[in-house]
Amino acid sequence: MIVVSNVSKMFTQAEECVQALSHVSLHVAQGECVLLKGASGSGKSTLLSLIAGLAQPTSGSIVVDGEEISKMPERLSAKMRRERIGFIFQKFHLIPYLSVQENVTTPLVPENIPLHVIEAKAKRAMERCRIAHKAHMYVHRLSGGEQQRTAIARALVRNPMIVLADEPTANLDRKLSLSLIEELRALKHEGVTLVVATHDPLFFDLDFVDQTIELHHGVLRP
Amino acid sequence: MLFSFRWLLLEYAVRSLFRRFGKNFFIFFILSFLIFILSSVLMIAESIKAELNATLKTLPDMTLQRFVAGKQTLIPVSRVDALLEIQGVGSVTPRIWGYYYFKPAGVNFSVVGLDAYEEPYSATMARLIKDVDWTQRSPSPTMIVGEGVKTILRENYYNDFFNFITPEGQTKKVGIAGVFHSDLALEANDLIVLPKQTAYEIFGMNASDATDIVLKVSANVSEIPTIVAKIIEKFPDLRVVTRDDIRVSYQNIFDYKSGFFLALFCVCAFAFFIIVYDKSNALSSEEKKEIGILKALGWDTDTVLQEKFFESFILSLGAFLFGLATALFYVYALQAPLLRAIFTGYSTLKPPFALPYTLSGSMIVLLFLLSVPVYIAATLIPAWRTSIVDADEVLR
Amino acid sequence: MTLTPEIIALLTLDVIFLGLGTLALILSLRIAYRWDYAAVTPLQYRLTKQSTLVAVIIKYIFVLKLPLFLFFIYTCDKLSAVITGAMCASGVVNSIGFGLDLTLFKLFNLYGFGFWLLLHAEDASHVRLAYTRLKLILFALLCVPLFTEIILEIGFFTRLDVSKIVSCCGTLFSAASSSASLSLLFNVDARVWVGIFYLVYTVSLIALWLKSTAGVIVSNTLFLIFALISLIVFFSTYVYELPTHRCPFCLLQKEYYYVGYGLYVMLFTGTFCAVGGGLLASITHTIPYRYWRLSGFFNTAYVVSISAYPLAYYLKNGVWL
Numbered sequence: 002m003i004v005v006s007n008v009s010k011m012f013t014q015a016e017e018c019v020q021a022l023s024h025v026s027l028h029v030a031q032g033e034c035v036l037l038k039g040a041s042g043s044g045k046s047t048l049l050s051l052i053a054g055l056a057q058p059t060s061g062s063i064v065v066d067g068e069e070i071s072k073m074p075e076r077l078s079a080k081m082r083r084e085r086i087g088f089i090f091q092k093f094h095l096i097p098y099l100s101v102q103e104n105v106t107t108p109l110v111p112e113n114i115p116l117h118v119i120e121a122k123a124k125r126a127m128e129r130c131r132i133a134h135k136a137h138m139y140v141h142r143l144s145g146g147e148q149q150r151t152a153i154a155r156a157l158v159r160n161p162m163i164v165l166a167d168e169p170t171a172n173l174d175r176k177l178s179l180s181l182i183e184e185l186r187a188l189k190h191e192g193v194t195l196v197v198a199t200h201d202p203l204f205f206d207l208d209f210v211d212q213t214i215e216l217h218h219g220v221l222r223p
Numbered sequence: 224m225l226f227s228f229r230w231l232l233l234e235y236a237v238r239s240l241f242r243r244f245g246k247n248f249f250i251f252f253i254l255s256f257l258i259f260i261l262s263s264v265l266m267i268a269e270s271i272k273a274e275l276n277a278t279l280k281t282l283p284d285m286t287l288q289r290f291v292a293g294k295q296t297l298i299p300v301s302r303v304d305a306l307l308e309i310q311g312v313g314s315v316t317p318r319i320w321g322y323y324y325f326k327p328a329g330v331n332f333s334v335v336g337l338d339a340y341e342e343p344y345s346a347t348m349a350r351l352i353k354d355v356d357w358t359q360r361s362p363s364p365t366m367i368v369g370e371g372v373k374t375i376l377r378e379n380y381y382n383d384f385f386n387f388i389t390p391e392g393q394t395k396k397v398g399i400a401g402v403f404h405s406d407l408a409l410e411a412n413d414l415i416v417l418p419k420q421t422a423y424e425i426f427g428m429n430a431s432d433a434t435d436i437v438l439k440v441s442a443n444v445s446e447i448p449t450i451v452a453k454i455i456e457k458f459p460d461l462r463v464v465t466r467d468d469i470r471v472s473y474q475n476i477f478d479y480k481s482g483f484f485l486a487l488f489c490v491c492a493f494a495f496f497i498i499v500y501d502k503s504n505a506l507s508s509e510e511k512k513e514i515g516i517l518k519a520l521g522w523d524t525d526t527v528l529q530e531k532f533f534e535s536f537i538l539s540l541g542a543f544l545f546g547l548a549t550a551l552f553y554v555y556a557l558q559a560p561l562l563r564a565i566f567t568g569y570s571t572l573k574p575p576f577a578l579p580y581t582l583s584g585s586m587i588v589l590l591f592l593l594s595v596p597v598y599i600a601a602t603l604i605p606a607w608r609t610s611i612v613d614a615d616e617v618l619r
Numbered sequence: 620m621t622l623t624p625e626i627i628a629l630l631t632l633d634v635i636f637l638g639l640g641t642l643a644l645i646l647s648l649r650i651a652y653r654w655d656y657a658a659v660t661p662l663q664y665r666l667t668k669q670s671t672l673v674a675v676i677i678k679y680i681f682v683l684k685l686p687l688f689l690f691f692i693y694t695c696d697k698l699s700a701v702i703t704g705a706m707c708a709s710g711v712v713n714s715i716g717f718g719l720d721l722t723l724f725k726l727f728n729l730y731g732f733g734f735w736l737l738l739h740a741e742d743a744s745h746v747r748l749a750y751t752r753l754k755l756i757l758f759a760l761l762c763v764p765l766f767t768e769i770i771l772e773i774g775f776f777t778r779l780d781v782s783k784i785v786s787c788c789g790t791l792f793s794a795a796s797s798s799a800s801l802s803l804l805f806n807v808d809a810r811v812w813v814g815i816f817y818l819v820y821t822v823s824l825i826a827l828w829l830k831s832t833a834g835v836i837v838s839n840t841l842f843l844i845f846a847l848i849s850l851i852v853f854f855s856t857y858v859y860e861l862p863t864h865r866c867p868f869c870l871l872q873k874e875y876y877y878v879g880y881g882l883y884v885m886l887f888t889g890t891f892c893a894v895g896g897g898l899l900a901s902i903t904h905t906i907p908y909r910y911w912r913l914s915g916f917f918n919t920a921y922v923v924s925i926s927a928y929p930l931a932y933y934l935k936n937g938v939w940l
């Protein structure tokens with residue numbers, strides 16, 4: 002499903018080079034759940050954004066679902082992201098002053114889908130994340146837990162085959178974190194491929210994690 | 224599909240506009256105001272032009288003026304017969320008219336001499352004096368005046384007569400027989416019509432002369448150049464002003480005036496667009512974050528650009544429609560207080576004529592072209608700058 | 620120099636086009652020079668982004684140029700009321716020596732930039748952006764006629780003199796025309812031009828049927844040229860129902876129910892789809908069925924509607940003009 006081969010990523014900023022990732026190789030099969038560990042600044046977010054095609058690696062290649070996302074023009078990688086990849090961000094990253102439903106439907110906007118289809122999809126995603134009762138509430142009025150559920154609903158609205166989560170529990174208390182883990186477990190049971198970057202100890206030793214990988218200053222430590 | 228329309232994106236753009244209400248409202252307000260000024264100026268100009276054209280229609284086909292040493296002088300009435308011999312000339316009427324300076328009020332009246340038995344030389348004139356009992360013969364001469372003249376005379380305590388002062392310094396008492404009531408107030412407002420004989424006395428002119436001669440053409444309009452050539456051949460000291468000449472010069476004056484305004488306006492607009500450019504160029508971090516999120520959710524640069532385009536388009540179209548509507552109301556319902564003075568300010572008497580309604584499709588197109596595309600051009604590069612924000616930079 | 624509001628509007632937009640166009644030209648030359656799709660350098664990354672700016676600018680210019688072309692003709696038409704001797708836009712256009720060239724440049728640019736947009740759409744959906752360099756070089760080349768047009772237009776309006784007496788379309792489009800190439804058209808029998816017109820139309824249909832790319836391009840280019848010639852020397856007289864009135868501009872006036880707009884849209888769309896689609900096909904090595912179908916449809920619609928005029932006249936009056 003996801004094949005990362007020999008990927009390096011270098012950031013150049015004002016004559017200074019930061020090697021965020023060096024020679025990382027990784028293989029994630031379909032339906033697998035991979036846990037990406039590592040200290041702050043070790044390159045977890047960078048790896049996830051490379052997999053999602055948000056940035057291009059300095060060298061190496063990344064193949065997602067049979068297509069080389071690392072070499073794609075932006076327009077096509079965006080389409081891929083839209084259709085096959087759901088993203089849960091480090092800090093929910095909801096768009097303020099939009100309602101829950103509007104936030105959930107943003108990934109559908111670029112496509113010209115009829116309105117009733119969109120509403121049906123949004124309703125399904127919101128129901129599954131137990132946020133449908135707040136559909137028309139502005140997201141900045143929601144509690145942290147509700148915001149998190151909205152973010153998940155938004156990631157799931159297109160029924161992605163791959164869900165990438167970047168420290169999904171970073172801003173949550175223990176109870177909410179546990180409920181999120183249950184959510185991920187449910188996804189895993191549905192056959193969704195999961196890549197979760199975290200340094201939250203709650204995630205260690207989970208039964209549904211197939212692979213745990215540790216990044217250390219941009220280098221993979223199995 | 225190459226051009227499938229994205230309604231959802233449009234909806235998103237509308238929401239986005241309302242989310243940044245303060246900033247967008249400021250732009251909307253200024254832009255509407257500029258469009259309002261621009262539309263008003265152009266509409267007033269167009270309207271006055273229409274009014275003048277209506278007036279021109281009633282003018283004689285040709286006016287003959289005599290020039291001696293480069294100055295206009297009087298024409299001997301004896302030439303009328305010679306002119307009538309030219310083929311294609313319908314009727315020839317010598318006119319006696321001029322300006323009378325009324326010192327106490329500091330204004331000029333237009334004085335026209337007309338005899339009762341004579342056929343009025345223009346349709347307007349005929350309309351003006353139609354309702355007045357012109358044939359009544361009172362012992363002293365009488366005149367008919369425009370409303371503006373009447374008001375000014377009354378302010379100077381002349382209620383039913385007026386004392387003209389002739390060049391010899393004598394007074395000439397003329398009774399006021401009536402007042403014009405005409406919708407064509409533009410030219411009738413400062414007008415005084417009185418018998419020819421009286422006019423000669425007031426101006427101190429010899430009865431064998433005329434101020435100028437007006438001429439009606441009986442042949443086809445396309446024959447006018449030939450007739451003009453013949454007249455000049457016969458009387459080289461005459462200058463022929465055709466109705467078309469007057470029309471062109473009027474049109475030039477007004478195009479020039481509104482063009483001048485437009486040029487001034489362009490400077491203001493330019494300043495405004497610099498502000499817009501500056502404002503939308505400075506991307507707020509919140510906006511930057513939003514774009515980053517959208518990109519991570521699968522929007523591409525083109526989609527973001529299109530969304531930004533929709534925003535500018537809706538904003539400028541809204542401002543355009545709003546500005547246009549207010550201008551319509553201001554010009555035609557309120558009769559453009561303040562602004563119309565710029566256009567009619569050159570006449571000493573400000574005639575209270577109504578601006579006729581003349582909004583044409585081309586005017587709307589023109590106003591549109593001067594507002595919406597220009598605004599979009601100003602936001603083009605800022606929009607691009609927004610659209611290329613990197614998702615991964617924002618999401619860390 | 621006459622500054623009517625219409626002219627100021629056109630000039631303002633011209634200045635904007637000139638500014639944005641220059642920016643796009645500089646960018647596109649730089650991108651075309653440095654472009655390397657395979658590279659993952661920050662430079663290439665920047666170039667990719669800048670190429671979107673070039674595309675946006677060109678789209679902006681084209682989308683406005685399309686209605687502005689009509690607006691230009693309309694403005695000239697309106698000015699013809701002011702200028703002595705001019706009866707329609709053609710008198711105004713021809714009052715300046717290069718007026719006709721300006722109009723032809725405008726037309727050429729519409730075709731050129733239209734094709735650029737086709738190529739751009741093709742490039743944007745290509746997995747390796749294979750045509751980016753090509754489209755940018757094409758744009759750089761198209762800048763020459765674009766800037767020529769803008770400069771000509773500015774020169775045209777600043778030099779336009781409303782007090783000058785010009786000739787009307789009746790003398791411009793006749794054997795007595797001052798332009799040698801124009802008068803040549805009228806010295807040849809109109810039937811020859813009409814014959815060539817129908818012949819080229821038939822050839823273009825055959826080329827479409829044979830799916831010969833080169834054939835379609837050549838025959839449609841010729842079709843456009845001969846359609847315009849035969850319109851001037853022959854068909855327009857039937858629209859006006861006057862044997863001496865030959866003019867490609869008066870068609871656009873209200874007296875003739877603005878029929879010119881419809882005719883020109885059909886003719887230009889039809890030939891554009893054929894030539895543009897054909898050029899695209901020779902670059903991408905595919906057959907642009909969609910464009911060619913459209914082309915066949917519009918060209919035929921044009922031929923049918925323009926032929927209807929003389930036919931209707933003959934049926935009504937029993938004689939040819």
Ligand SMILES: Nc1ncnc2c1ncn2[C@@H]1O[C@H](COP(=O)(O)OP(=O)(O)OP(=O)(O)O)[C@@H](O)[C@H]1O
Pocket residue numbers: 012013014019020021039040041042043044045046047048616619
């Ligand atoms: N655009 C950039 N420019 C310069 N340096 C960058 C950029 N993006 C990331 N880095 C650097 O790359 C390294 C890895 O960053 P990354 O965000 O992937 O870490 P992380 O593992 O997600 O950390 P955290 O747990 O704090 O989120 C850091 O040292 C960071 O400073």
Ligand SMILES: [Mg+2]
Pocket residue numbers: 045046047091167168619
């Ligand atoms: Mg991180």
